Amino acid sequence: MTTKPLLEVEGLKKYFPVKKGMLGRTVGHVKAVDDVSFYVNEGETLGIVGESGCGKSTTGRMLMRLLEPTEGKVVFDGKDLTSLTSDEMRKTRRDIQMVFQDPYASLNPRHTIEKILEEPLIVHGIDNPKERKKKVREFLEIVGLSAYHAKRYPHQFSGGQRQRIGIARALMTNPKLIIADEPVSALDVSIQSQVLNLMQDLQKEFNLTYIFIAHDLGVVRHISDRVGVMYLGRMVEMAASEQLYAKPLHPYTQALLSAVPVPDPDYQKEQILLAGDIPNPANPPSGCTFHTRCPHKMDICTKFAPQLVEQDSGHSVACHLYSDQVDNDIKQMEGSL
């Protein structure tokens, strides 16, 4: 595996304005994604986990510029995507494809599967009609369906089959990177494992790089090489998946992992129950956004937001508990005041 990052994200932000009153004046911002940086190496799977409203889907959409970032850089294959014109961006999307959560909503009900799968090829001007039709049938077989399914409509398929079609559509243009946003969360357990296995097989076959966005920690561990944990628009911890699950550093990650019900009645675990709910992202707490629910809250946490700093090799965490960081953070903040 090469270690060259295929995608590098730096200081990505998305602020949605909150408008009020008759004149629609902007009275504040929802910081959906606030200063997120990460990279993805070629051929690996980066998992992004977090609860609803943490900004994981917004991040995914910004990478493809389905949403325009407020600030930050997205460097893909040496090019900064945020500086491309929309026309250039459209061409680049040939290399970055997306698989969506809801296989019911993401396939046009009035188009046949053939038309759905052929469309990305037409958009990008790939092949002639005859070759395209051949390719559609070929990819249907690759994702575990049959060539004769090409003439059918989406409603004639089950949820799992539709997700296979969604994956086939993403593969049609022979992309390098696939962003999968909750691709299995709408599926039943027995179907979920089929789709996960398929995605792993395809990764090997086509040397794909995945960004896998999900809320299910078990699924993310299974498929990811590295995992990033998001909370209220920020990346709070990032590590190789083995490392993260064996030794979570951030109190939020610890609580999150302990909250997942384990299918084993004999398994004794120490459950860290977080009090309260996720705060409103339009009015996030000061300092570290997690301090309102954190069992290890210190004074500094309410004042300064911790930075994501590498602790062990490849294991970064944004938390004041990892103390040598605290002094730096204070200095840095005082410097900027």
Added chain:
Amino acid sequence: MDERKTVLQVKDLQTTFFTDSGEIPAVDHIDFHLKEGEVLGIVGESGCGKSVTSLSIMGLVPKPPGKVVGGEILFEDKDLLTMTETQMRHIRGNDIAMIFQEPMTSLNPLFSIGNQMTEAVLIHVKSLSKKKAAARAIEMLKLVGLPRAEEMMRDYPHQLSGGMRQRVMIAMALVCDPKVLIADEPTTALDVTIQAQILKLMRDLNTRLNTAVLLITHDLGVVAETCERVIVMYAGQIIEEASVKMIFEDPQHPYTKGLIQSVPDMRYKKERLYSIPGNVPKPGSVLQGCRFATRCEFAFDRCLKENPELYETSDAHRTRCFLYDGEGVGMHDNKALAGSRGIEEIFPG
């Protein structure tokens, strides 16, 4: 032996939906019981009939097209199916209460929490004054761990978060001290950290109030953490029933085994997930033979022709599979069946 009294007994229940494309037996001859203070889980994938079972108990099956066509549902020895709508209304809430997956759609957005809570109290205890009803409502809100309960009485559903709404639903369900609480996917719409709070609350309330809980879920993790006993459903039938410990230690039905193996485990990484081939059958599409036969690794001729009954394989463990038919092929031992491949190959890990 379990000395507790049975509060709810479902006997040979059949609920069928009569649609344009034919009759769909959503619940197909189901038997089970629920004891006082017990937490019983019903687990299965979409379309297996777990929700229709709970709606049948509550008398809430939408009709038409649905209809309970056979069986008995005995609550304290009275058959709910023969009751009039007025009698049923008295049972619902007073004796058997239900909470649903999506708390937002179960609460009326136009009325305050206090209004809806006191209404629930007054419907069932008509003699109570409004003031006393409100006091009871506040008491219940406190019981489910909601802070500032008095103020919350004035709040509207949209002002609460998903977790808080589900707590309100639980408070409302428990307001008349029911003997049975049916919870249909109560945490599916919630985030994991909130799910953990709600599950803990349900366990605590079960111990404190001794309310029997029928928990319907698709999540095996939730079952393992919450239930004492579990029923696995597939295509409208019970295919296995056992204590939670036995289901995970010694799952017998090939479907149960496959389901447990399919779940990615957060504690360690499996190289590859086991996956059950094929799809969940559409309700009503498999009518002959074992419902699972077409997806089963162990299926043999008999499975395609006859539907197996629930065999009692050990104390309180029932399995609907010919592998456990004492007089049948006599293959209690899975290894014999898997033959040269070995069981580990089929169910790795």
